[in-house]
Amino acid sequence: MLILHGGKRSPFVRRVAIWMGLQGRDFERHPVDLFGADFESFRVRNPLSRVPVLTTPDGDLIETAAIIDYLETTAAVEARLLPEPGAERIACLQIIALANAVAEKGVAYVYETERRPPQLVWVDWVERLTSQLAEGLEALERQTPTAGWFGGSAPNGADAAVVATVDFLGTVGDLQLAQRAPGPLALAARSRAVAAFDRTHPDA
Numbered sequence: 217m218l219i220l221h222g223g224k225r226s227p228f229v230r231r232v233a234i235w236m237g238l239q240g241r242d243f244e245r246h247p248v249d250l251f252g253a254d255f256e257s258f259r260v261r262n263p264l265s266r267v268p269v270l271t272t273p274d275g276d277l278i279e280t281a282a283i284i285d286y287l288e289t290t291a292a293v294e295a296r297l298l299p300e301p302g303a304e305r306i307a308c309l310q311i312i313a314l315a316n317a318v319a320e321k322g323v324a325y326v327y328e329t330e331r332r333p334p335q336l337v338w339v340d341w342v343e344r345l346t347s348q349l350a351e352g353l354e355a356l357e358r359q360t361p362t363a364g365w366f367g368g369s370a371p372n373g374a375d376a377a378v379v380a381t382v383d384f385l386g387t388v389g390d391l392q393l394a395q396r397a398p399g400p401l402a403l404a405a406r407s408r409a410v411a412a413f414d415r416t417h418p419d420a
């Protein structure tokens with residue numbers, strides 16, 4: 217049995233959870249309290265004490281991209297969520313890269329605005345993150361399909377990444393998602409009809 221370590225809010229953990237759900241895999245979820253009790257003990261799975269970690273018959277895997285590579289290479293061809301090598305795959309991976317970059321900036325924004333003591337918040341850094349998030353969201357907006365999926369008639373890896381990012385940002389202060397990224401928001405709303413997305417939503 218595969219075990220996915222990490223909580224519901226993390227956009228990286230969620231991307232892996234959606235991915236496994238769309239591939240039809242069984243897995244267990246193990247939440248981890250990295251800012252509390254589990255910080256030191258979790259180093260046995262990831263020396264940096266970060267999630268996601270996927271426990272597999274081949275050992276503990278770290279880093280979302282490497283975990284996804286494992287899931288793709290161990291899945292039957294028809295269950296894969298990335299197109300075959302070529303132009304379509306490059307385009308799909310670029311959407312995933314953009315969604316991932318936006319998620320990274322969102323996580324940095326959360327650390328700065330929710331974790332740092334208020335008297336130590338670096339205002340210029342928050343402004344920089346806010347502008348990077350705005351530009352990244354607008355780039356996602358330009359590329360998101362107005363109906364259906366990035367994957368066409370069925371969701372693919374780009375859908376998993378964009379939905380995970382947008383739903384995570386929905387848990388973060390006021391980033392003006394409705395103005396900046398109505399398309400990705402609508403995609404995330406449509407995705408709730410699919411169990412792999414719905415069951416893993418941060419509110420679920």
Ligand SMILES: N[C@@H](CCC(=O)N[C@@H](CS)C(=O)NCC(=O)O)C(=O)O
Pocket residue numbers: 225226227228250264265266267268278279280281323
């Ligand atoms: N590049 C990493 C990023 C993972 C990451 O930043 N995870 C966050 C949760 S969203 C974490 O574990 N943070 C704890 C820390 O960095 O100390 C990946 O994609 O796996």
